Amino acid sequence: MVFENRADAGHRLGRRLLPLRGRDVVVLGLPRGGVPVAYEVAQMLDAPLDVIVVRKLGVPSQPELAMGAIGEEGARVLDERTLQYFGVTDAQLERIEERERAVLEARTARFREGRERIDLTGRIALVVDDGIATGSTARVACRIARQLGAGRVVLAVPVAPEEALGRVTEADEVICLATPPYFAAVGHHYRDFSATEDDEVVALLDAARRRHEAQLPPARSAAAPGDPVDADVRIPAGSTRLEAHLHLPAPGAGVVVFAHGSGSGRHSPRNQYVASVLQRAGLGTLLLDLLSDEEEAERANVFDIELLARRLLLATAWLREQPGSAASPVGWFGASTGAGAALWAAAEPGAPVTAVVSRGGRPDLAGERLRLVQAPTLLIVGSRDVEVLGLNRWAQESMQCPTRLAVVEGAGHLFEEPGTLDEAAGLARDWFLRHLAPAREHTGGDLR
CATH class of the missing domain: 3.40.50.1820 (Alpha/Beta hydrolase fold, catalytic domain)
Structure with missing residues (x-):
């Protein structure tokens, strides 16, 4: 399965998630690339949209390969097999985590500016990303949602390897549209996988908030x-x-x-x-x-x-x-x-x-x-x-x-x-x- 772009992936994922429409759901996008997908899902479910900010911890010699992830509220997940395979030392891990924690805090402040976190207490937290490779960031996000009081945690992504999905034990349910047998990278399953900028994330969050909170009838009649x-x-x-x-x-x-x-x-x-x-x-x-x-x-x-x-x-x-x-x-x-x-x-x-x-x-x-x-x-x-x-x-x-x-x-x-x-x-x-x-x-x- 190949998606045109993140909006297309979100639209298809939203159709799969329609049984959740009308329930007490909060859609949580993972910045940055997961937010355009989550925006479409929130639109189709008529649900509020928020973010859970996470940062991948990349292997020193291969930064694109995750050896773990960190998130808000001090959440942290490490992939011990990857750490051992690449021989990552405690000092290296500490330096990388310190650097990524600073980025995470700055990005959290940017995305939270003028917006209160949506209360998850007792609600269904629907965590959405544009895809997962190792599952580290998804696991951290689900853990954060649980820490924030979610009554049920659902992870939904357009594409992921079967093995990575099996490692996401922090979610009560995992929904994925495609699990290709030969998985190289998330971006290989999109025709347009261009970078999502912080400003685009903020614009989508603002648009979703206005749409959900205002709930105004069509302008032509009301x-x-x-x-x-x-x-x-x-x-x-x-x-x-x-x-x-x-x-x-x-x-x-x-x-x-x-x-x-x-x-x-x-x-x-x-x-x-x-x-x-x-x-x-x-x-x-x-x-x-x-x-x-x-x-x-x-x-x-x-x-x-x-x-x-x-x-x-x-x-x-x-x-x-x-x-x-x-x-x-x-x-x-x-x-x-x-x-x-x-x-x-x-x-x-x-x-x-x-x-x-x-x-x-x-x-x-x-x-x-x-x-x-x-x-x-x-x-x-x-x-x-x-x-x-x-x-x-x-x-x-x-x-x-x-x-x-x-x-x-x-x-x-x-x-x-x-x-x-x-x-x-x-x-x-x-x-x-x-x-x-x-x-x-x-x-x-x-x-x-």
């Missing part, structure tokens, strides 16, 4: 015109309904609609993080899936730029019908093929968009329609994404509207390098603040 909105919504699109999440801080606030690309969706950690940056700047966001689950299963739909563009226009029309956003200026944020869809839609006569941003996008997929786009457009590309950078340069030359090409140094296609996603999010924020602000706040000048 929110008063002057109320802030932070709710899941369903948008009619012909015979289907598009799943989305609307954040509207105040009536008339500028709203950025996210057009996700291939292999992505409204739960994409990167787009969630960009949305959180925009929200902190006072902008509204509409994160939506332009295809239903059934439609996305047909791979051709993912690259049907015209279909995606029509769905984006429908979602924007729906947004204009909501009481709090009827007068809101609208921006479109596209990634990958979603950028092509956004610019295709922006070429429509009277397109209801004020500004467009493409991050690592394929604006070239809009083809000849690029010259018809009138909305100011920012193209953000990583310097290491050479092929896409060339396509964006071609697209910029084809466009007649105000455009700017921003190259983020050191960034690849996914902006997974440290600091690069922050820079891209800041560029998008500044562009939208400039163009979605009231007309008297706009500034002129050549944007190329």
